Amino acid sequence: MLIEQSAYANRWRQVAPAAKGLFALGGFIAAFAARAPIAAIAVALLIATTTLVGAGIPFGRYLRVATPALFFLGISCLSLAFSLNLNSDTQALSFHLTPTGMQQVAEVSARSLGALSALLFLVLTTPLIDLIAMLRRLKTPEALLEIMVLSYRMLFVFSEAVHDTLTAQSARLGYATSRLALRSLGDLAANLTLQVWQRAHALHVAAQSRNNDGPLRFLEPVFTNKRRDVAFATAGGSVLVLLAVVLS
Amino acid sequence: MHIMEGFLPVEHAFGWTIASTPFVAYGIYAVKKRIRDNPEQRMLLGVAAAFTFVLSALKLPSVTGSCSHPTGTGLGAILFGPAAMAPIGMVVLLFQALLLAHGGLTTLGANTFSMAIVGPFAAAALFGLARRLKLSFAVSVFIAASMADLLTYVTTSAQLAWAFPDPEGGFVASFAKFAGIFAITQIPLAISEGLLTVVIFNALKRFNARELQDMNLLSRTEVRV
Incomplete structure (x- = not known):
């Protein structure tokens, strides 16, 4: 699994998962808050650059991981762009491109790319075991x-x-x-x-x-710079949301 | 086929999450009750989720020549029951999002609804109905597994059509577009998965008929000892 390999061997492996989760959350909020497609694209580019340059994920691997989602986006946008029309006189089905459809394609694909980049940032930098520990703290x-x-x-x-x-x-x-x-x-x-x-x-x-009859407990790794990491991530997440709002 | 991250508008993403929650909660409740009666089954769900995940990563030879992956919802629903499949399916979909970037976190609710709720419940209902109509075991399994797949894909198409109605034709036209475009991959997949599930159960029946009978999947007369 390519994602697993990156999650364990990236530059930000020792950054607190809470911080990476916060930054990704900022990315999700920004992608959904962006009203204009250009704003969501800017958010996506910023997060992707952070993942590639900051965490040091190879570009080729990033693309390979994103391919299935991009394939889904491609065929779904194809069906959004064309409008299906049944002519009641001739009983003939017709397909044609509509301006509303194109506008929708731009909005949906920009938002999806923004959210996808946030998801990829989280999963490529954080091992699943850290994410599960984070979910445990979130009750x-x-x-x-x-x-x-x-x-x-x-x-x-x-x-x-x-x-x-x-x-x-x-x-x-x-x-x-x-x-x-x-x-x-x-x-x-x-x-x-x-x-x-x-x-x-x-x-x-x-x-x-081993006398276990309740939940399975594991030792959790200690992240020494948690406060600093969370502060950076909060600032980064806020920048993403601000960018989305300003460009919209 | 999973809806990708961020594709659904925020109100739909929330709506489907809320719609899926009671089924997942009921599934956990039902499983906890079962574990109270049979404590030796308490590891079963986790192991079953791993099994479903690994199964969905297998490459299935498809009728059209392209390669696709089985969903395992029909098989899981027959083996573990539809209620247990809701939490199992949700964890599998979460893992697919986190380990394969397949699906997503914001679309987890919608994907859970189609793949871990509609598919398994349809499979279990159809399997029960087919058995009551005295159809053969293989035919019942084929109907359950392939229809679970088909209904999952129909639900996904309906979810997408509801979120993005056609500007001229509305929901119906949009549904026709999404269902039509995904049919190219999904219908051959449903047939292949139906066949595969029959082969799986035939192998189980050959070597482990007793276990299937214990699960009330086979009648006494169908077990050859």
Whole structure:
């Protein structure tokens, strides 16, 4: 996972997650507060530059991570730009570009790019485990947190199981034709399905043998410059919101 | 298919979050009750969420030749029940946003509604109905899994159409546009996912019929020992 790699190996790894969360929040507010598309684009550019230059995320990786979202944006904007019209006389469907549609495309894509850059800033600089700790401090229901903590840890166990199975199946020509591929994938998923119960049971036994019957607790890392970081982030977030308001 | 970050206007983003909250809360309540009766299942949800996440990252050979990813909502709804799928699906969607930049935080509510609520409930209802109509196990699974996929995509199209009605044709024209454009990828995906889920259950039935019977998914006569 490209995002995971950047989250652990970027220049701002030691910056307090609360600060990075605050800056991203400022970005979200600015993207939604911007009335003019140019304002939202300016916000997006500023956040993207901060991510690339400040946190030192390589440009190529940034683009690769943003591609699926940009693909969605492209095809959705295509359908926003064209208006569908049913002529009642001839019963014919017609597509045509409308000025309102183009205006909407500009607004929506600018806002989406602003919000996307804020999301990318947060996820490319902050590991998920820090984000979960932040959610815990924000009083997220314990039941949801527990699903997140467990599932984050199990994710890599399952990924490895999938990787090993795929290798073994491919070595036996399991993916030679699309028919075989469907069958191999089905066997792989069925095998994984069984592991859900087996691994959940094993985890339960392991937790019980350590007298655990409540929430799973972990040591949280200490961020020494938290106050300074939060002050910088508040200032940065305010600049983003101001920029959005001034340019609108 | 997830709605990207920032795409929905702020009132729609909030509205869908509010609409999804009771389902997620009920799901957590239902699961907690189940754990009280069977404490050994308390790790199940977390593990099931990881399983669904990994499953959704698999590449599925699609009918049209393009590659797409299964959603796993139909499979999850049949295995874990639709109520449990709401919190599981929400965590999976949150992880997809945070680990893959797929979907988003402001659109989490809307995506949860279509993928973790409408899809699983439709799958469970259709599976139950098909079983009651005495359709074969494979046909029931296919209908449940492919319709869960289709309804998820129809819901997403409706969400987008509601947020962005066509200036001339209104909601209906906008829905037709979004549904039409996404149909190219989503209909082959629904068929492939339906087939894949049947293959998964066939494999489970072959090797683990007892477990399926314990979950009341198979009748006694369908289990060959």
